[in-house]
Amino acid sequence: MAEEPRSDCLFCKIVAGEVPAQVVRETETTLAFRDINPQAPTHVLVIPKAHHPDGAALAAAAPEIAADVLRETGEVAAQEKIAGSGYRVVLNTGTGAGQTVFHAHAHVIGGRGLEWPPG
Secondary structure, rough: OEEEEOOHHHHHHHOOOOOOEEEEOOOOEEEEEOOOOOOEEEEEEEEHHHHHHHOOHHHHHHHHHHHHHHHHHHHHHHHHOOOOOOEEEEEOOHHHOOOOOOOOOEEEEEEEOOOOOOO
């Protein structure tokens, strides 16, 4: 089950319209907006509108919304014209993995060559 929107959550504030963001797509369950610290020419975050602390919690509580988030990553890639050249979808979980906002979100990153392994 989704948690209530959190007053201390930046992404909940973006969903509520309290904090501005450069929105690129929106559905009933998701919001996609440009990362304020892009790591590639295209760097868009896709979030569920409902608060879940990370991707694993989202998938466990609301698998249909997790699927919506993943579906939207593909739509963002197509809209941004990076689908054909390749892109990366990243879900960081926990501080050790670099998660800084504890609201589930997928990074859609592309528009340049991406090395492997990342990081």
